[in-house]
Amino acid sequence: MPIPFVEPFRIKVVEPIKQTTRAERQRFLAEAHNNLFGVAAEDVFIDFLTDSGTNAMSDRQWSAMMVGDESYAGARSFAHFEKAVQEVLGFPFVLPTHQGRGAEGVLFKTLVSAGQCVPNNRHFDTTQANLMALGANPVDLAVAEAADPIRDLPFKGNMDLEKLEQFIVETGADNIPIGMLTITNNSAAGQPVSLANIKATAEIYHRHGIPFFIDACRFAENAWFIKNREPGYADRSVAEIVLETFSYADGCTMSAKKDAIVNIGGFIACRDENLKLKLSERLIIQEGFITYGGLAGRDLEAVAVGLREGISEDYLDYRERHTRYLGEVLQSAGLSVYQPTGGHAVYVDAAQTLPHIPPAQFPGVALANMLYIEGGVRTVEIGSLMFSHPDPLTGEVIPAPNELVRFAIPRRVYTRSHLDYVGEVARIVANSADQIKGLQVTWAPELLRHFIARLAWL
Numbered sequence: 001m002p003i004p005f006v007e008p009f010r011i012k013v014v015e016p017i018k019q020t021t022r023a024e025r026q027r028f029l030a031e032a033h034n035n036l037f038g039v040a041a042e043d044v045f046i047d048f049l050t051d052s053g054t055n056a057m058s059d060r061q062w063s064a065m066m067v068g069d070e071s072y073a074g075a076r077s078f079a080h081f082e083k084a085v086q087e088v089l090g091f092p093f094v095l096p097t098h099q100g101r102g103a104e105g106v107l108f109k110t111l112v113s114a115g116q117c118v119p120n121n122r123h124f125d126t127t128q129a130n131l132m133a134l135g136a137n138p139v140d141l142a143v144a145e146a147a148d149p150i151r152d153l154p155f156k157g158n159m160d161l162e163k164l165e166q167f168i169v170e171t172g173a174d175n176i177p178i179g180m181l182t183i184t185n186n187s188a189a190g191q192p193v194s195l196a197n198i199k200a201t202a203e204i205y206h207r208h209g210i211p212f213f214i215d216a217c218r219f220a221e222n223a224w225f226i227k228n229r230e231p232g233y234a235d236r237s238v239a240e241i242v243l244e245t246f247s248y249a250d251g252c253t254m255s256a257k258k259d260a261i262v263n264i265g266g267f268i269a270c271r272d273e274n275l276k277l278k279l280s281e282r283l284i285i286q287e288g289f290i291t292y293g294g295l296a297g298r299d300l301e302a303v304a305v306g307l308r309e310g311i312s313e314d315y316l317d318y319r320e321r322h323t324r325y326l327g328e329v330l331q332s333a334g335l336s337v338y339q340p341t342g343g344h345a346v347y348v349d350a351a352q353t354l355p356h357i358p359p360a361q362f363p364g365v366a367l368a369n370m371l372y373i374e375g376g377v378r379t380v381e382i383g384s385l386m387f388s389h390p391d392p393l394t395g396e397v398i399p400a401p402n403e404l405v406r407f408a409i410p411r412r413v414y415t416r417s418h419l420d421y422v423g424e425v426a427r428i429v430a431n432s433a434d435q436i437k438g439l440q441v442t443w444a445p446e447l448l449r450h451f452i453a454r455l456a457w458l
């Protein structure tokens with residue numbers, strides 16, 4: 001039998017995890033108001049809630065942390081961090097932030113006013129909410145294929161270039177202070193964006209005088225897909241592809257908790273020193289001084305090492321195969337897996353798996369909750385609990401484009417037998433799929449409701 005993947009590391013530190021009984025899990029979930037965000041991590045056996053900040057750091061990252069410089073201003077650790085961002089991404093100016101949404105908050109509060117629009121292929125939840133909290137309009141313009149869970153195409157995360165052009169002409173560039181592109185496209189099943197699309201998106205924004213920022217969380221996985229799927233890039237190194245990617249942008253926001261393989265951290269990077277100075281003002285109010293931005297010196301050291309480890313091709317090859325293997329395991333267990341599998345996660349189409357549950361009864365939440373009850377596997381719904389919203393004109397609720405359940409894989413954490421275990425749990429759930437009921441919301445806040453909403457089984 002061919003070996004699906006081999007981990008390019010060995011394990012030096014372990015963290016015990018414990019199994020619970022089905023009855024215990026039913027109780028834990030009920031106590032959490034049927035919202036998996038409310039379940040204690042100790043009561044989860046395999047945690048695929050997110051790949052964000054859940055990574056295993058390397059021995060080199062841990063040793064770099066021991067020499068962190070905790071000075072308030074001008075720390076040596078900031079210099080290491082700045083140099084790594086400059087070398088890997090190619091931007092001259094960098095401001096650390098406590099995580100990705102800190103970077104978004106500082107950038108948007110500096111550049112975006114109420115009533116303005118910000119296009120993206122698809123905004124992730126925090127990006128969307130950061131804009132909505134300012135009274136601005138996040139606009140999603142991904143290609144139509146992004147919402148098609150079946151067709152196996154190489155770059156389903158792309159921006160729809162025609163729609164983008166038309167949107168800018170109709171809205172007026174004056175009402176668009178900044179244009180974004182998210183790589184990989186997390187809200188569209190972690191699908192990559194091609195370099196041709198990145199370049200063309202940049203060309204459209206720039207022709208209309210709009211600054212172009214990349215939401216860069218998973219830039220390394222995106223570059224790996226470009227190397228393997230985009231004609232002309234097979235012989236280019238990931239490091240070169242990353243530099244080309246960012247060469248078209250004026251800046252980026254980054255959650256280092258993803259492809260920089262750390263547990264906390266983020267940054268804004270840009271080319272324009274005047275913009276950096278403007279952002280610095282807000283950064284100091286909100287995050288911290290410009291050489292630490294809400295992070296400890298040791299965190300900056302871990303990011304500096306992790307950014308370089310994150311673009312290692314041995315690691316990225318394993319990462320893609322590992323994720324694809326989970327997709328195969330879940331598909332053969334009887335779940336409908338979004339095709340092709342993304343970089344950081346496998347997305348299951350809950351609408352296809354549970355066709356008897358309508359979007360308004362949250363099929364994704366129902367499926368995720370059953371995976372927890374049957375085997376202690378925690379996933380997250382990326383569907384109508386997260387993204388449905390009332391139409392501003394009619395008030396009618398518009399469902400999310402897809403009802404997905406995301407199995408996000410922490411980097412360097414789970415082995416193949418963990419993935420096989422998840423497959424067995426999925427099989428139990430799939431075998432009684434027609435018995436699963438939907439849910440209703442009993443309480444929820446207005447913004448980012450999925451995190452703390454309370455639900456009840458119907």
Ligand code: F0G
Pocket residue numbers: 049050051052099100101102124126127182186215217255256257265266408
């Ligand atoms: N942009 C994207 C595309 C993201 O996926 C995330 C976080 C952020 C921005 C915000 O970064 O968490 O460091 O503040 N996504 C995590 C997830 C939470 O589970 O996908 P953050």
